[in-house]
Amino acid sequence: MFLPKYTIKIYGLLVDIIGSNTISLIIDSPKISVSKLLDELYKKYPELKRLEIPFSIYVNGRLADDTECSPNDEIALLPPGSGG
Amino acid sequence: MTKPDIIVDIGREDLSLDEIINAMRIKTSAKGAGAIVAFIGFVKGLVNGGRVEKLVYTAYDKYVKEIIYDLTEKVVEKYSNVRMVYVYHKIGELSPGDSTIYILVSAVDRNTSFSAAREILEAIKKNAPIFKLEVREDGEYWVIGDKRINRSELRRNPS
Numbered sequence: 001m002f003l004p005k006y007t008i009k010i011y012g013l014l015v016d017i018i019g020s021n022t023i024s025l026i027i028d029s030p031k032i033s034v035s036k037l038l039d040e041l042y043k044k045y046p047e048l049k050r051l052e053i054p055f056s057i058y059v060n061g062r063l064a065d066d067t068e069c070s071p072n073d074e075i076a077l078l079p080p081g082s083g084g
Numbered sequence: 085m086t087k088p089d090i091i092v093d094i095g096r097e098d099l100s101l102d103e104i105i106n107a108m109r110i111k112t113s114a115k116g117a118g119a120i121v122a123f124i125g126f127v128k129g130l131v132n133g134g135r136v137e138k139l140v141y142t143a144y145d146k147y148v149k150e151i152i153y154d155l156t157e158k159v160v161e162k163y164s165n166v167r168m169v170y171v172y173h174k175i176g177e178l179s180p181g182d183s184t185i186y187i188l189v190s191a192v193d194r195n196t197s198f199s200a201a202r203e204i205l206e207a208i209k210k211n212a213p214i215f216k217l218e219v220r221e222d223g224e225y226w227v228i229g230d231k232r233i234n235r236s237e238l239r240r241n242p243s
Contacts, residue, residue: 011144012215013226016238053228058213061147078144082227083173083214084125084185084205 003028006037006069009076014055017047023077030071034064041077053079086115088160089168092153094143096176099186104170112167112190121197123187123205129180132232134220139184141175144213148173155207163200165192171204173214 008023015021025040032040034057042049058076059069069075089111101122108120127139144151152171160166170188178184187204191197208214216227217235225232 011213012142012217013228013233013235013238016226016235019239051233058144058147061150076144078213079215079226080228081208081210081212081214082216082229083141083143083212084209 004030004071006032006071006075008037008041008057009074010078011076012079014048014077014079017051018045031068032070033068034059034066037069037075055079086167088166090153090156090160090171091169092149092156092171094149094152094173094175096174098174098183099172101186104186104188108168108170108188108190115167116165116192117167117190118192119194119197120188120190121194121201123185123201124183125185125205126183127178127180131218131220134222136180137219137221138180139178140217140219141173141178141184142215142217143173143175148213152208152212155211156204159203159207160200162203163191163196165196166200167191169200169204171208173208173212175214 003026006025006027010018010021010023023041025044027040038057056078057064058078059067060074105120127136129136156169156171160169166189168190172186174184187201189197189201191200218225218227224235226235
């Protein structure tokens with residue numbers, strides 16, 4: 001049986017921390033809230049939490065606070081921006 | 085109230101400011117505009133006493149333009165006298181002295197142009213998904229707000 005795989009694109013310093021441009025999480029649920037997804041990410045990569053940086057999750061290009069996402073969504077984990 | 089024109093672009097080339105300013109003057113004078121403010125950010129050659137070799141900008145490529153557009157629109161909604169905004173952010177490797185961002189605001193009055201340009205810049209600096217790596221003679225640093233995080237402390241050891 002195939003379990004749902006969530007693919008998360010990552011940017012900036014996250015690429016250095018993880019050593020890749022994407023993170024894959026196998027979660028036994030077809031949908032998950034963004035806050036739970038972030039908890040799963042912190043569980044798998046505790047070094048992200050240790051940095052004490054407010055990371056944001058975007059779903060299909062939109063900043064997601066309390067929405068749900070599924071493996072079909074385009075999910076991104078972003079550090080704070082530093083444009084300008 | 086007429087909605088102001090907002091143009092947002094991302095690229096690696098410098099802009100020809102004369103061309104843009106002329107186009108904005110022509111386009112907005114008939115709408116009552118009489119003041120353009122142009123802000124140009126550029127790469128510092130010295131930060132915290134360390135010589136900067138280059139900045140490397142990357143972005144949440146597929147959506148960055150749309151997000152900057154939304155941030156800009158949210159600012160100009162507060163200013164009924166803004167007639168046109170042009171925002172251009174560079175990405176890629178930039179050397180000291182290279183321009184990084186251009187923000188031009190055409191408005192009915194100068195106060196509006198100055199205030200809106202400043203507010204758009206602050207919104208972009210805080211909320212645009214653009215990421216800056218500062219390569220200095222004393223190391224490579226990710227810039228996060230006022231913090232700098234040394235890249236060598238982040239890299240995952242291959243297991």
